[in-house]
Amino acid sequence: MANPKAVSGVLRGIDHLVHAVDDLEGCADAFRRLGFTLTPRGRHRNMATGNYCIMFADDYIELMGIIDPDLPDRGLRDRMTAQGEGLDRCAFAVDDVEAAFATLNAAGFRVNGPIDLRRPLELPEGEVEPRFRLIRFDGNETRLLNGFICYHDTPEITRRPDWLTHANAVTRILGLVAVSTDPATLGAEWARLLGADAIGETAMGIAMQIGPHVVEIVRHDTVSAVLPGLSADDVPAIDRMLAMRLAVSDIAATRDVLTGNGVGYTDQADGSVFVPPGETGGTAVSFSQEVS
Numbered sequence: 557m558a559n560p561k562a563v564s565g566v567l568r569g570i571d572h573l574v575h576a577v578d579d580l581e582g583c584a585d586a587f588r589r590l591g592f593t594l595t596p597r598g599r600h601r602n603m604a605t606g607n608y609c610i611m612f613a614d615d616y617i618e619l620m621g622i623i624d625p626d627l628p629d630r631g632l633r634d635r636m637t638a639q640g641e642g643l644d645r646c647a648f649a650v651d652d653v654e655a656a657f658a659t660l661n662a663a664g665f666r667v668n669g670p671i672d673l674r675r676p677l678e679l680p681e682g683e684v685e686p687r688f689r690l691i692r693f694d695g696n697e698t699r700l701l702n703g704f705i706c707y708h709d710t711p712e713i714t715r716r717p718d719w720l721t722h723a724n725a726v727t728r729i730l731g732l733v734a735v736s737t738d739p740a741t742l743g744a745e746w747a748r749l750l751g752a753d754a755i756g757e758t759a760m761g762i763a764m765q766i767g768p769h770v771v772e773i774v775r776h777d778t779v780s781a782v783l784p785g786l787s788a789d790d791v792p793a794i795d796r797m798l799a800m801r802l803a804v805s806d807i808a809a810t811r812d813v814l815t816g817n818g819v820g821y822t823d824q825a826d827g828s829v830f831v832p833p834g835e836t837g838g839t840a841v842s843f844s845q846e847v848s
Contacts, residue, residue: 563660567767572617573732574645577620577642584597590831591814596677603627611715612727613720615729640792643796646701653705656707657670657691668692670707687710688707725806727803728768730802732769733774737795776791786798800841
């Protein structure tokens, strides 16, 4: 049995969210219309998948799709067939990947890694190759979020200053919203990894604090209260991630970009701006003014 106190400090937050789609280029265009700056397209070496990334100072969004269908995809096509397009995985950040693996392994988690990952990028000045090390959870310990650990060996490559500024004024990820038939059971499972103090009950389900990020797992019958802009047709019958919450430095700038680019959105009672999943390829996006 894992000792929650031994592992509760391992994850220091969300490293990135993976948004998976069938049409990667169409998805990239959709997120540019939302006002994001995208990196050049990358590819995962010896894999079917390619990506564009939307970088912030401490976290990011990865847009992923199949670009070489003859290569292995680590289950991406099967997952999209089962759950549709949209948020597919949640990657977590750690301070020390080797220490994280040792701690989790000693505490009884079924982890695999660290696994080397390389992602060539074509830049105007030539090809560069960001390098990462991943830790997989092979014991279903990160159910619903399909979570894994991602450690950056070359952050200087992926966080170029010109990639960190976005016309929509987004500065960071606040968290995500997922739907489940049984949030309480999921909370008990996640307490093994995060510690019981990180799991809080809400009227809609649970909220999990992971570093600076909040993961809301809500019941199907409460989704309309948590995401008022989401139509009933966009709420799946299955358990899955539905929406990302993002912080912006100027919500007026966000509205101006969305309006200027013809993106459909609704203003929410709490002052946030809600973009439905039809505008992104499967993931709802909530933009909220950053609180200083």
